[in-house]
Amino acid sequence: MNRESVGAVRSEELIKPGRLAGFLAGGLRPAALFLGAYFLLSIAVRLMLPNALTLDEAEQALFSQYWLAGYGPQPPFYNWVQNAFVSVIGISLFSLTLPKFLMLLLCYLFFGTAAREIDARPAFAAMAMLSLLTLPQLSYMPQQDLTHTVAVLMATSLFLYGLFRTLVRADWQGYVIVGLAIGIGMISKYNFGLLPASALIAVFCDREWRARLLDPRILLTAIVGLVIVLPHALWLRDNLDLATSGTIGKMVEANAPHGIVRIVRALGSLVLACIAFGALTVAIFAIAFKREFMRSLKAGDRWTRLLALMMAVGLLGVILVILFTGTTKITERWLDPYLLPLPLYLLLKLERAGVDTTSHLRRFVPVFVVIMLVTLVPLAGKTLTGGLTGGYTRINYPFASVAEALKAEGRPAVIIAAGMNLAGNMRLQFPDVPVVNAEQPIEGFPAPDAMKGPVLAIWTDGGRAAGSPPIDLSSVAALGLTASPAKSLSLPYYYGDGKMQLNLGYLWLR
Known part of the structure; x- marks a missing residue:
């Protein structure tokens, strides 16, 4: 038996005593059912609250009256999906909530599918998929008030799946998926554009994978992406100020300093955003794996190098934005397309250090369940206790x-x-x-x-x-x-x- 077979048998034996862990170790389908139940509960909690809308929900409700190539500072993909749901089932709190959690479920599913391209063990794909729960941007924040951000997260996971599939199999379907993901991502949030650029650089740095960039089928990627982006691109040509004013305004503080002071402040906000994005994930992995985690920091292979380089180039792109624009603040939301691979990166580092991460799934399941329950509480709790706390939504x-x-x-x-x-x-x-x-x-x-x-x-x-x-x-x-x-x-x-x-x-x- 090879190492993967031995690892799979050992994992099954260790996970079996935990009923839920044993179920989830079955792979993507059980993990998707588990997360689907969580998101159904999330929808139910939202529907139990008063029939009034958050700011993002109100925007979607208003824009669902018409189909446009562009709606303002945000690209239109989420609006188009929302309008499709409203066209079919009418305007309601349910039709405003459903698309977000469906996209979120797809984000998790595509991420697990991407992980499976690297490691075919079902338990590993499930572990990678569920590890996204440790990222607040994927668990806590969507329960509050996100729309376009959820769309770009879904596009990022789809891009990772297409990229990994292309590197592993080099079939035409992989190139099409990459083009589809790039098109959706670019009309979800403009900051997505740095992700394919970082992937291009990372793949180019690998001698063997470099040939994938010269494959004629990469034209499929370009054609599919262009077809999806073109309607909004034509609109953007005549509405550039409208599309960029809101985004730039959020990145520039009032009465902000200039020169080196501005740059230092912006870089400081970038560091804090990185910590806010991934600190919980790193802490959970460090506590769960202890010495093995520290040992894994020195381990790696071409896959970990690829992900590390992609994340590094993405952050470098953000630094260039800081240097050449008036940006004074960066929030963790801006880092979603670049740092989303973090949980998979940590899992692969551990695997390359000789750790069978799937054997720890039983230990992680209580963490996942606690995160799920905790993230359901804040919005409902703040709404229902507004009269007691004075903190209304x-x-x-x-x-x-x-x-x-x-x-x-x-x-x-x-x-x-x-x-x-x-x-x-x-x-x-x-x-x-x-x-x-x-x-x-x-x-x-x-x-x-x-x-x-x-x-x-x-x-x-x-x-x-x-x-x-x-x-x-x-x-x-x-x-x-x-x-x-x-x-x-x-x-x-x-x-x-x-x-x-x-x-x-x-x-x-x-």
């Missing part, structure tokens, strides 16, 4: 009650709302009514023949309706409607102390 906003009060006065044909969060929530509460964000109207929406009264204009104003309404109504000016006097609406937060209220101003145009 946007989910505490009483938008369902707001809708009931407004419907008692009439049914609007169009809603003009001030701000993304308010507009998205109005879209959820009035699913058959076109909603316009007064701060970012979309040209041609609603269609001219659909624009009619009555129009409901609504804004957040602290309960003060006096004076001129703080909302731009130019998008409905051509209708020639007459505005009623502005009114105030104040309702207590859900699960609040009865004192904290959502204060809105509104008026009707008839």
Whole structure:
């Protein structure tokens, strides 16, 4: 028997006493079922909370009204997927939640599939797949409020699978998968672009793998990627300022220093982001494997060198962004495409040091379960205890009650709302009514023949309706409607102390 066969038998014997661990050791399918149950529970927890939306959810709800080649600072892939779900099952909290967790499940599954290309043992693929739970960006943060980030994580895992498959088998399917992943990644988040560049450099540095870059089938990669990216690229050509302003704004602090002080601060934020991204994973592996972990730091092979070089080049790219732009802060979210391979890298280092990592699956299962349970608590806990702690979330906003009060006065044909969060929530509460964000109207929406009264204009104003309404109504000016006097609406937060209220101003145009 070879080393892998002996290792597999030894792993099965050690894992067998733990029923769940034994089930998960079966490979990708059992691990996917396990994670699928976790994500179904995640959806259920979200649906149990009030029918109000977080900021990202509100954005998706609003943008689901129309199909565009670009929507603003973020590329459109997630919006397109979201719109497809809404087109099929309608706008609801469920249809806004489902795509995120399906993409997240695919991210885990593609990652496990990528690991299987390197090591065919079922337990190893499952171990690699589940180890993503140790990354807060893959476990904790998606439970809060992520959309586009989840899409780029899925694209990154798909890219790793396509890359590894191409290096192992060099079949045309691998080249197509890489192109598909690059296309999806580039229209998920722009920072994905550094990942294929880092992979290109890492593969080029291996003498044998270098031939994969000269294979004519790499044209399939280019064609598939270009076809996916082209519609948004054409839009981006004419909307570059709109697409980049929001991203650059998030990376530059107000009143930021200049020169060397800015660079030092930005590099410091990069170091902190790296720690925030991977410290928990490294700590869990170090505690679980102890001396073996320290010994593994000196071990490696061409696969660990590939992953290390990819991560290093990706981070080097971020440093270049810092040096040549006005960037002052980097968050761990920006590092997702570059550091996602970290758990697999650590597992491979341990394997190359002679450690059978699959034999430790039973020890890791309680860690995975605890992470799953803990990550479900914060959003629900903060929402349900808002009245006790004073720490409210946007989910505490009483938008369902707001809708009931407004419907008692009439049914609007169009809603003009001030701000993304308010507009998205109005879209959820009035699913058959076109909603316009007064701060970012979309040209041609609603269609001219659909624009009619009555129009409901609504804004957040602290309960003060006096004076001129703080909302731009130019998008409905051509209708020639007459505005009623502005009114105030104040309702207590859900699960609040009865004192904290959502204060809105509104008026009707008839």
